[in-house]
Amino acid sequence: MRDSLILEVKDLTKRFGGVTAISRCSLALEPRRIYGLIGPNGSGKTTLFNLITGLEHRDEGEVRFKGERIDGLKPHQIALRGIGRTFQIIRIFPELTALENLLVVARSTGGAARRRALELLAFVKLDRLKGEYAGNLSYGQQKLLEFTRVLILDPELILLDEPAAGVNRTLLNDLLEAIRGLKEQGKTVVIVEHDMKVVMGLSEKLFVLDYGEKIAEGPPEAIQNDERVVEAYFGR
Amino acid sequence: MKPLTWGIGLLVLAALAIMPFFVTSYIVSFTIQTFMWVALAGSWNLISGFTGYVSFGHVAFFGTGAYTGALLISKAGWPWLPAGLAGSVTAAALALLIGYPCLRLKGPYFAIAMLGLNEVVRALISYFEDFTGGGSGISLPPILSIEPVYYAMGLSAVSVTLLTYVIITSQFGLRLLSIREDEIAAEAMGINTARLKLYAFLLSAVFPGIVGGFYAWYASHIEPLGTFPLLTTITMIIMCLFGGKGTVWGPVLGAVLLSVFQELVWARFLFVHQALFGALIVAVVLLLPKGILGVLQERYRLPRAI
Numbered sequence: 001m002r003d004s005l006i007l008e009v010k011d012l013t014k015r016f017g018g019v020t021a022i023s024r025c026s027l028a029l030e031p032r033r034i035y036g037l038i039g040p041n042g043s044g045k046t047t048l049f050n051l052i053t054g055l056e057h058r059d060e061g062e063v064r065f066k067g068e069r070i071d072g073l074k075p076h077q078i079a080l081r082g083i084g085r086t087f088q089i090i091r092i093f094p095e096l097t098a099l100e101n102l103l104v105v106a107r108s109t110g111g112a113a114r115r116r117a118l119e120l121l122a123f124v125k126l127d128r129l130k131g132e133y134a135g136n137l138s139y140g141q142q143k144l145l146e147f148t149r150v151l152i153l154d155p156e157l158i159l160l161d162e163p164a165a166g167v168n169r170t171l172l173n174d175l176l177e178a179i180r181g182l183k184e185q186g187k188t189v190v191i192v193e194h195d196m197k198v199v200m201g202l203s204e205k206l207f208v209l210d211y212g213e214k215i216a217e218g219p220p221e222a223i224q225n226d227e228r229v230v231e232a233y234f235g236r
Numbered sequence: 237m238k239p240l241t242w243g244i245g246l247l248v249l250a251a252l253a254i255m256p257f258f259v260t261s262y263i264v265s266f267t268i269q270t271f272m273w274v275a276l277a278g279s280w281n282l283i284s285g286f287t288g289y290v291s292f293g294h295v296a297f298f299g300t301g302a303y304t305g306a307l308l309i310s311k312a313g314w315p316w317l318p319a320g321l322a323g324s325v326t327a328a329a330l331a332l333l334i335g336y337p338c339l340r341l342k343g344p345y346f347a348i349a350m351l352g353l354n355e356v357v358r359a360l361i362s363y364f365e366d367f368t369g370g371g372s373g374i375s376l377p378p379i380l381s382i383e384p385v386y387y388a389m390g391l392s393a394v395s396v397t398l399l400t401y402v403i404i405t406s407q408f409g410l411r412l413l414s415i416r417e418d419e420i421a422a423e424a425m426g427i428n429t430a431r432l433k434l435y436a437f438l439l440s441a442v443f444p445g446i447v448g449g450f451y452a453w454y455a456s457h458i459e460p461l462g463t464f465p466l467l468t469t470i471t472m473i474i475m476c477l478f479g480g481k482g483t484v485w486g487p488v489l490g491a492v493l494l495s496v497f498q499e500l501v502w503a504r505f506l507f508v509h510q511a512l513f514g515a516l517i518v519a520v521v522l523l524l525p526k527g528i529l530g531v532l533q534e535r536y537r538l539p540r541a542i
């Protein structure tokens with residue numbers, strides 16, 4: 001049972017001073033699926049990503065990736081094991097070019113890595129801007145660049161923190177197509193997204209956080225009608 | 237680099253190689269100092285220009301090299317060349333010792349810790365009087381000809397510049413830049429930032445150690461106050477920033493221009509010299525934060541390896 005899970009979060013708790021950002025949270029992710037993670041602002045979605053990727057240290061609980069404990073590992077170790085992520089507030093390398101932003105994290109440096117980087121840039125229509133400093137790209141382009149930067153690491157589990165925010169309509173469809181494509185390639189995706197239409201359309205299963213607690217999980221149709229969820233979003 | 241660039245570079249090197257035979261010893265001494273500054277500014281660039289970790293105590297590696305060289309010459313009877321080169325070993329050892337804990341510190345804390353390091357090293361050297369001569373320092377036999385030092389310093393300057401070129405054209409160099417750009421993102425993308433920072437720090441200590449050793453021999457006398465001045469670190473920083481941090485030729489350009497500037501102003505206006513230098517620092521920081529090459533690079537889309 002356990003071994004068939006790609007990620008298992010158990011009773012995870014994280015406090016910031018008096019605020020409990022994540023409270024006894026447990027999740028189980030199966031491989032080759034797209035999951036949605038939703039919840040009101042400040043409900044702990046980004047913190048959960050930070051805990052999984054090692055950027056924040058948990059107070060209690062454990063995180064297992066493919067059966068092995070990863071809480072306590074350094075962020076780069078977790079990344080190299082196969083968990084990639086994007087950031088809600090873009091974190092590209094502004095004074096590196098678009099192409100360099102990908103090459104710098106590639107696992108190898110040969111012609112193959114370069115070809116793959118160019119392929120990824122072409123895929124998000126940034127190939128003509130490959131020599132441009134990333135800091136000069138538009139907001140949406142930077143988001144797409146950050147998305148491709150995750151892919152060049154070829155992670156098995158990809159955590160996307162609001163990838164669609166600020167991306168224009170035409171590119172958005174390409175982006176959503178790309179995310180669905182990741183599943184075909186055997187990857188697992190967790191997506192945090194505010195646009196309910198987007199996240200409901202994409203995810204096979206949703207987790208709902210409220211005040212750091214998981215208050216519901218299930219397929220999109222069930223979540224839409226879940227009382228606690230409706231209350232968390234609209235009841236106050 | 238293009239063949240033309242290589243051609244010009246080789247011509248300049250050839251000219252520098254035969255120069256001592258044609259110019260006064262004043263010019264040779266001036267060039268020795270300039271070489272030293274190229275090596276120092278270029279070394280500071282390797283840690284601070286690339287990773288953004290500002291080292292305010294880099295002269296500590298220079299001073300450690302100087303004392304290593306002077307002690308090996310005076311106490312162990314080593315010839316000056318291996319004694320100078322040995323400065324790299326002690327400087328790198330110090331960098332390892334101090335870099336491991338201090339490179340975890342962020343931003344200004346690292347800068348201050350490095351400043352503290354410099355004071356500690358200087359105090360230790362003053363304290364162990366019997367060994368280091370304390371405050372009065374170490375005297376070495378006067379050197380009979382400065383040409384050998386000219387070539388040794390020149391090769392050090394060239395080596396630092398070549399090393400910078402090799403680094404910046406490698407993925408290692410890009411990764412150092414990514415630490416400067418966004419260390420958390422670099423770490424989250426699988427880059428072992430702690431290790432890479434330490435490597436860069438070690439590399440940045442090696443050549444200050446070597447030129448420190450050569451300097452001791454060249455100056456024939458060293459003492460703690462003159463060997464570890466904060467002004468030396470500040471000069472390295474200004475040279476690198478003025479020319480362009482994170483570039484290959486920036487520290488070279490900055491070191492040459494500011495050495496010439498200092499020499500001219502120093503000779504003519506002894507009293508306002510400090511004030512002018514201070515004003516220049518402010519001007520660079522305010523008007524040219526990216527340095528000459530940084531600005532050119534951005535405006536004319538020059539390749540990264542300039």
Ligand SMILES: Nc1ncnc2c1ncn2[C@@H]1O[C@H](COP(=O)(O)OP(=O)(O)O)[C@@H](O)[C@H]1O
Pocket residue numbers: 016019020021039040041042043044045046047048
């Ligand atoms: N580094 C931090 N220090 C203090 N409080 C934090 C920190 N990060 C997040 N929080 C708090 O934790 C809670 C969850 O935040 P976050 O994970 O960003 O929510 P979401 O991504 O769902 O909007 C919020 O109350 C937020 O203020």
Ligand SMILES: [Mg+2]
Pocket residue numbers: 045046047088
């Ligand atoms: Mg968030």
